[in-house]
Amino acid sequence: AVGIPPKQFQNMQRTLFAKQLIQQTHLSMTDIAITAGYQSLRQLQRAIEQYCATSPTQLRKKEPVQQKAISLFLSYRPPYNWPYVRDFLATRAIEGMERVTDESYERYFSCNESIGFFKATHDEARHGFKLLIDMPDLGRLHTIIENIKQVLDLHADPILIEQSLLQSGLPPSKLTPGLRLPSAWSVFESGCRAIVGQQVSVKAAIGQVTLLVHQLGETVSDALPSNGLESKTSERYSFPSPESVAENSLEFLRMPQARKEAVRHFARLFINGNMPSHEDILAIKGVGPWTLDYLKMRGERNPDVYLGGDLIVRKMAQQYPVAPEKAAPWRSYLTLQLWQLSNQ
Template identity: 30%
Template sequence: MHRLEIALPEGYRSAGVFAFHSRDAEGVAEVVTPGRIRKAVMLDGVPVLLDVAIDTREARCTIDSATMPAHAREALDSILGLRIDPAPFMAAFGGDDLLGPVIQRQPGLRIVQSATVFEALTWAIIGQQINLPFAIALRRTFIQLGARRHESGMWCYPDAADVARLELDELTTRKFSRAKAETLLRVARLVDDGELVLAHDDDPAHAAGQLLAVKGIGPWTVNYTLLRGYGYPDCSLHGDVAIRAAFQRLLGEADKPSIAHTEALLEDYRPHRTMAAAYLWASLNQPAG
């Protein structure tokens, strides 16, 4: 058992952090209760339970594992949404005609990362082009197929070695499309073999190039992985259906903007397009007008 205290920035907003980690109501790998997140994940090949109590100033973290994982602090920064500071975006676009009112209604919004880059990448592959409830159900199956549990009983989000051992039909017989299953196994085996390196400190352009070279991975998956895995502040999610729906709603248009038009709209928010995406997603849960 290891303990770590992380000072939180002034004005830290935890509501979005809790919401992100509570998307799966069944909570096989994450359990959220008032003021607390418990997240089970494979770190450095070891089942780890991250137990995080959050108040306005501090996150008190307990790392339950046989040894202190080398990447525990990275994982904690990610799940707490500390990789991207929202202040520069708010300063630059708080008065923006389109997103300004959205920002003012929810200042200091944080965009949360997955505990590992591998988790972010596999979630992007799982969730692409399907509705969110189905994606969450597939993710739950994916976690349980990894077959690694922490001694607390919680399932751990698998690492590449766990997934690389799976057979194709273990996924396809559980509602994964063949294309998704093949891509998940391909990625896991590349990472497990050391041919694809997923490191938080990688250069975004290099990381993107590596990912695009993998069969089955396209620009949307790359940008989503840069956002949720690496915490890159300037990801363009112009292919995201929800982003396009948010622009449609904010612009008061009859149809969603095309992908090309959405890309052009997002250009106005460089070099903070990740935070723009966060607020566009948030706008869908705010009152119109």
């Protein structure tokens, strides 16, 4: 429709995105090259010269303007089961922090000392997501974009995963095509969700996590971001910091005192950006192998975690005899598939 080959059009779009970053942000040229998908600074320079008839330095002569939301496109290998991902995220969405619609997922997130926002809208025809991202500090833009790709599991190879699930003994008719592993935003967030969710339903767990976010999460100012989600609540939030959780008595949570202490102890392990070992996490009273495995699967995005101790997984594995070891290194997807079969 635009009269140029697809590859050339793609290159032009990438260059225009890089140009936008150069003119609208304080990012270093190296960060811009990486964020826009170039292998090197030299590649970025050549592209700018080809499509903009100038150099990156010339483009940056003026002071960067007020940052606006950035749009880009994130691709995946089809098939991609968006209804599964959407419903998984919707069931666990925190009111005021996340919102899931028929075609999109959006949320607020903490980034250094500021709060950002993104909205990912599924585009099945183009095999990807249109991403709108708004954050005042773009120094970590590349990291945040990679995190969003992980949350939506855009790097997965569905054909390879499907072959592994078949090898484990699942009948082809029972496979969910394009199954993905929707991740939590961070290891800390996934651990909080897992501990709060022990021995209760997903709905009850989300009720408690929502209380945690509304009581201790940072409130988003009206000024930022400009494309924020609509919420039934009057406030909008980012997930609480480890410091705020560790220092609070958590009296507002409706759960046994021992579990509140486990959440506080867990939060203490993450203070000052620390990343605790699995041994440190297991040493917390009230945190067992299931909680750690859930954290590894959704927080650390480990594709090879079989939740053999999970009640639903155990029940479905009896109904559909499987050999989990034969699904390696994709046993997390076997866990998800067995969960999915329990809903049918």
